[in-house]
Amino acid sequence: MIHKYSMNGLFIVLDVNSGAVHVVDEVVYDVLGCYKELSREETARLFGEKYKPTDIYEAWEEIEQLENRGLLFSEDIYSDIVPVLNKRDPVVKALCLHIAHDCNLKCRYCFAEEGEYHGKRELMSAEVGKKAIDFLISASGKRKNLEIDFFGGEPLMNFDAVKEIVEYARSLEKENGKNFRFTITTNGILLNDDIMDFINKNMHNVVLSIDGRKEVNDRMRPRAGGQGSYDTIVPKFIKLAESRNQTDYYVRGTFTRYNKDFSKDVLHLADLGFRQISVEPVVASESEDYAIAEADLPEIFEEYESLAREMIKRKKEGRDFNFFHFMIDLTGGPCVTKRLVGCGSGTEYLAVTPSGDLFPCHQFAGREEFKMGSVYTGIEKPEIRSAFENCNVYSKPACTRCWARFYCSGGCAANSFNSHGDLISPYEIGCEMQKKRLECALMLKACENAE
Amino acid sequence: MKHIKTLNTRLLQSTVAKGGCGECQTSCQSACKTSCTVANQACENK
Numbered sequence: 001m002i003h004k005y006s007m008n009g010l011f012i013v014l015d016v017n018s019g020a021v022h023v024v025d026e027v028v029y030d031v032l033g034c035y036k037e038l039s040r041e042e043t044a045r046l047f048g049e050k051y052k053p054t055d056i057y058e059a060w061e062e063i064e065q066l067e068n069r070g071l072l073f074s075e076d077i078y079s080d081i082v083p084v085l086n087k088r089d090p091v092v093k094a095l096c097l098h099i100a101h102d103c104n105l106k107c108r109y110c111f112a113e114e115g116e117y118h119g120k121r122e123l124m125s126a127e128v129g130k131k132a133i134d135f136l137i138s139a140s141g142k143r144k145n146l147e148i149d150f151f152g153g154e155p156l157m158n159f160d161a162v163k164e165i166v167e168y169a170r171s172l173e174k175e176n177g178k179n180f181r182f183t184i185t186t187n188g189i190l191l192n193d194d195i196m197d198f199i200n201k202n203m204h205n206v207v208l209s210i211d212g213r214k215e216v217n218d219r220m221r222p223r224a225g226g227q228g229s230y231d232t233i234v235p236k237f238i239k240l241a242e243s244r245n246q247t248d249y250y251v252r253g254t255f256t257r258y259n260k261d262f263s264k265d266v267l268h269l270a271d272l273g274f275r276q277i278s279v280e281p282v283v284a285s286e287s288e289d290y291a292i293a294e295a296d297l298p299e300i301f302e303e304y305e306s307l308a309r310e311m312i313k314r315k316k317e318g319r320d321f322n323f324f325h326f327m328i329d330l331t332g333g334p335c336v337t338k339r340l341v342g343c344g345s346g347t348e349y350l351a352v353t354p355s356g357d358l359f360p361c362h363q364f365a366g367r368e369e370f371k372m373g374s375v376y377t378g379i380e381k382p383e384i385r386s387a388f389e390n391c392n393v394y395s396k397p398a399c400t401r402c403w404a405r406f407y408c409s410g411g412c413a414a415n416s417f418n419s420h421g422d423l424i425s426p427y428e429i430g431c432e433m434q435k436k437r438l439e440c441a442l443m444l445k446a447c448e449n450a451e
Numbered sequence: 452m453k454h455i456k457t458l459n460t461r462l463l464q465s466t467v468a469k470g471g472c473g474e475c476q477t478s479c480q481s482a483c484k485t486s487c488t489v490a491n492q493a494c495e496n497k
Contacts, residue, residue, distance in 0.1 A: 337471035
């Protein structure tokens with residue numbers, strides 16, 4: 001299977017099963033369209049008015065060479081990996097700690113329902129957090145690198161517990177042969193110098209929530225009294241990003257139907273000096289006025305493309321920045337095993353609520369039917385883990401036909417559940433945006449390569 | 452080649468034998484939290 005497309009004057013071909021990426025000329029691009037259906041001579045006749053036969057034959061020969069080397073039309077040889085994977089002892093390697101089911105913002109699109117996650121306002125005690133660390137160490141088998149994300153609600157509303165949990169985990173690293181990587185996601189309202197100092201000393205990554213332009217941010221991210229949050233958080237975020245030398249952080253925003261021109265928000269964040277930027281489509285029920293609808297896709301696609309073109313321009317001017325959804329590592333990215341199973345929600349990655357209950361991921365937290373156990377008892381419902389374990393690109397019929405399957409790994413289980421009520425039917429609007437972003441990412445790589 | 456330029460890429464087939472160590476970052480811990488973004492995760496077992 002191949003995927004070919006044209007963008008920004010380039011003709012790009014992805015060989016899906018090998019991951020090989022080719023930049024081709026128009027002759028090859030056209031020939032590839034009928035290479036599997038027509039003979040070389042029939043192809044030459046078909047394009048007789050457009051190309052010389054010698055050009056067609058040359059193109060044909062080059063395609064044939066790459067096919068013989070497994071770089072075009074290569075076979076999918078990975079379906080045997082999944083049964084082997086599922087026979088392994090289950091391991092948990094990452095926890096999302098819901099350190100505060102409470103928030104000092106009232107973001108309209110919040111999937112956590114302004115921090116409460118279908119439940120009551122609650123802070124995680126340090127005791128529950130420490131128990132989560134114990135659970136992770138014992139459930140992680142031989143895995144060395146373990147991850148803890150402090151998430152909310154707003155984690156800074158319970159920062160003393162964060163500090164105590166970090167200290168506790170660090171104290172156990174050596175004797176257990178583990179390496180903890182901490183991350184924290186914050187809206188920035190309570191950030192101060194002491195907190196920044198602690199974050200810089202202890203957090204592998206920090207995610208700073210801001211949507212972009214002041215009017216866009218303040219429309220969806222108001223404070224409890226209705227006033228905007230932009231003016232409070234921007235100076236703090238700039239200071240924190242600078243203090244981390246503009247690495248190992250993201251300013252992270254959400255775009256909705258109200259700012260389909262989100263490339264302006266990305267560029268606004270870049271103009272503020274941020275170099276690590278992520279602005280992502282809202283996850284929302286289609287009944288919400290701010291949800292992204294299928295009809296919005298052409299406009300959103302154009303936004304992604306125009307953002308990619310602007311990034312090329314800025315890079316030439318020495319003003320480059322990273323856009324998370326265009327980042328792709330062609331030479332050192334994940335193995336195919338990881339690409340088959342994706343994020344590991346419900347298996348390697350779990351969420352812990354303030355009271356210590358375990359859920360498949362932060363987006364399922366508080367949905368009682370997905371409660372898997374607790375940090376005190378461990379996994380009590382292995383059938384939920386099995387359901388998530390069975391999520392992979394081969395268990396999702398739509399994915400087996402999709403060229404992007406080894407890049408999104410079958411997509412987000414929570415998105416599937418929200419849109420279809422099951423774990424294996426992909427959220428189509430999300431898929432279309434993902435494919436466009438991937439095309440942009442490969443185009444950016446092709447441009448880099450041409451320099 | 453005259454008509455085709457192939458980008459430098461680690462081929463997926465080459466990752467089968469040594470893949471699956473699981474030491475790499477969980478994708479949702481990086482920035483997204485709302486999508487599945489796997490292809491930019493760094494391999495820790497090169």
